[in-house]
Amino acid sequence: MEPTEITPEMVAEKKAYCSFKNFPKNKPFLDVVKDDPILFMTHCLGREPWTWQYLVLKEYMAGKKRIGVCCSRQVGKTKYLTACLNLWRLLFNRGWYESESYRNSKQFTFDGIISMTEDQSMILIDEMKEVAFGGDTYMQRYKDAKGKPLFGEKWITSQLDLRKSTMNQLVVKKGKYSAITSSITKSFAPTGKVRGSTFTGLFVDECAYVDDYIIEDAAIPAVQAIGSYELYVSTPNRPEGFFYELIDPDDKKDDYDYVRYMFTIDAIQHDDPEYYAKVKKRIDEMVQDGKVNKVNREYYCSFVSSDETYFPIDKVRETMDNTIEKRSHWRDGPVVVGVDFGGKGKSHTVITVSTTPDRYGVSRRIACWRYPVKQDGDVIADIKYNILPNFQVKDIVVDSCAASQIAIQNMKRLGWSVIEFEFTRKSKPDYFDRFRSRISRKLSVSYPDAALLEEFNGFGDDLKPMKKTGTDDMID
Ligand SMILES: Nc1ncnc2c1ncn2[C@@H]1O[C@H](COP(=O)(O)OP(=O)(O)OP(=O)(O)O)[C@@H](O)[C@H]1O
Ligand SMILES: [Mg+2]
Numbered sequence: 464m465e466p467t468e469i470t471p472e473m474v475a476e477k478k479a480y481c482s483f484k485n486f487p488k489n490k491p492f493l494d495v496v497k498d499d500p501i502l503f504m505t506h507c508l509g510r511e512p513w514t515w516q517y518l519v520l521k522e523y524m525a526g527k528k529r530i531g532v533c534c535s536r537q538v539g540k541t542k543y544l545t546a547c548l549n550l551w552r553l554l555f556n557r558g559w560y561e562s563e564s565y566r567n568s569k570q571f572t573f574d575g576i577i578s579m580t581e582d583q584s585m586i587l588i589d590e591m592k593e594v595a596f597g598g599d600t601y602m603q604r605y606k607d608a609k610g611k612p613l614f615g616e617k618w619i620t621s622q623l624d625l626r627k628s629t630m631n632q633l634v635v636k637k638g639k640y641s642a643i644t645s646s647i648t649k650s651f652a653p654t655g656k657v658r659g660s661t662f663t664g665l666f667v668d669e670c671a672y673v674d675d676y677i678i679e680d681a682a683i684p685a686v687q688a689i690g691s692y693e694l695y696v697s698t699p700n701r702p703e704g705f706f707y708e709l710i711d712p713d714d715k716k717d718d719y720d721y722v723r724y725m726f727t728i729d730a731i732q733h734d735d736p737e738y739y740a741k742v743k744k745r746i747d748e749m750v751q752d753g754k755v756n757k758v759n760r761e762y763y764c765s766f767v768s769s770d771e772t773y774f775p776i777d778k779v780r781e782t783m784d785n786t787i788e789k790r791s792h793w794r795d796g797p798v799v800v801g802v803d804f805g806g807k808g809k810s811h812t813v814i815t816v817s818t819t820p821d822r823y824g825v826s827r828r829i830a831c832w833r834y835p836v837k838q839d840g841d842v843i844a845d846i847k848y849n850i851l852p853n854f855q856v857k858d859i860v861v862d863s864c865a866a867s868q869i870a871i872q873n874m875k876r877l878g879w880s881v882i883e884f885e886f887t888r889k890s891k892p893d894y895f896d897r898f899r900s901r902i903s904r905k906l907s908v909s910y911p912d913a914a915l916l917e918e919f920n921g922f923g924d925d926l927k928p929m930k931k932t933g934t935d936d937m938i939d
Contacts, residue, residue: 509601529721558663572646581652664692671700828909
């Protein structure tokens with residue numbers, strides 16, 4: 464599949480469609496925008512879509528309810544397409560309206576949006592609120608004969624139920640255009656929480672960066688029963704997995720019962736030349752820095768894996784020191800025990816033993832246990848019977864996440880010195896930078912360990928294993 468080229472003619476056509484001059488006058492204003500997200504965005508929110516967004520929304524209006532869009536970064540996936548379309552669906556109860564099978568039951572919209580992180584899922588709900596407030600102001604321009612605002616001062620936000628809305632969900636009250644009860648859009652971080660919901664529609668932002676099992680085992684089952692809308696939007700990622708199969712850039716399938724699109728950064732050049740020039744400048748700088756694969760992936764719809772390993776492999780090799788031995792017993796100095804729980808899915812629980820930094824700041828990794836996937840029932844017993852008697856343990860550092868809370872409580876109850884380590888998506892880059900710097904300076908060293916070297920070798924500059932089958936548990 465080739466990316467769709469957006470020509471000046473297409474932009475002109477879109478502009479004509481959106482111009483108020485051409486707004487259908489044979490129906491009440493709200494009845495028109497109720498059925499047209501493009502005109503709603505333009506004339507209620509004051510946010511005219513760019514042409515690629517217009518094309519996607521046109522497909523949607525034509526009844527194509529399963530759509531995959533592979534596109535560039537920074538082209539309005541989140542603030543425009545996701546936030547505006549989903550606000551429209553919520554305000555006008557589209558989840559019910561568009562679902563044949565659901566019509567006679569509860570009659571409200573319950574849409575799910577999956578974003579890439581917890582933070583982004585909250586930002587998205589915020590964004591939807593911001594769009595709504597902006598719409599209030601925009602709609603004040605429509606005046607009646609006496610010069611009063613036709614739709615009042617707050618046509619949009621007066622319909623939101625801000626009391627029931629939270630960081631993760633936006634609720635619309637019952638009303639003339641909405642449902643007989645309230646409707647909800649819920650925004651999720653990609654976790655198992657998605658499971659167990661029943662959606663009238665599903666939007667996945669940055670789909671290629673969400674684990675396949677969340678989409679395939681939780682999100683799709685949640686939308687399949689009564690859902691009438693699935694939109695998967697993303698910049699590309701590695702050439703495998705759900706989003707890759709959906710977009711199928713090499714056209715390997717014979718036919719498709721859904722719509723696919725690709726848009727590079729060039730898609731917006733005629734919509735907003737000034738903005739385009741700015742992004743383009745940044746792209747040129749990245750190319751000059753040798754980040755060609757990254758540029759192709761993030762701006763030109765190419766499913767290429769990261770070409771750079773995050774850790775300098777030569778330096779990593781130098782940190783594997785033949786004079787350090789792997790130990791099962793060593794009591795000549797204090798050590799720190801690190802525990803990273805595997806938790807969900809395919810990751811392993813790992814326990815690492817390292818010496819505390821010596822006077823040169825050097826810390827030596829002298830033991831490591833990697834548990835089989837989903838089998839970490841004995842971590843506490845193993846520490847108690849195999850580690851504590853054999854090492855002079857100063858502290859136990861545990862990755863503090865939802866899955867490790869019970870273990871942490873139990874360790875504290877046993878009187879162990881536990882340090883909780885917040886290794887979140889937000890803090891990760893910073894810790895990794897410090898770790899990389901320690902490796903380059905040979906401050907973190909280890910006994911020779913081929914399995915660990917392999918993890919380092921396959922660890923990409925997006926802080927993930929470059930291959931789907933790769934692991935990073937020991938690095939963590
Ligand atoms: N139709 C539009 N009209 C005007 N500005 C737009 C439009 N669509 C997007 N933008 C602007 O483009 C910028 C990028 O938007 P947004 O963050 O939604 O893009 P994105 O594709 O989600 O980016 P990222 O790849 O960083 O997640 C924002 O400044 C937004 O205001
Ligand atoms: Mg985005």
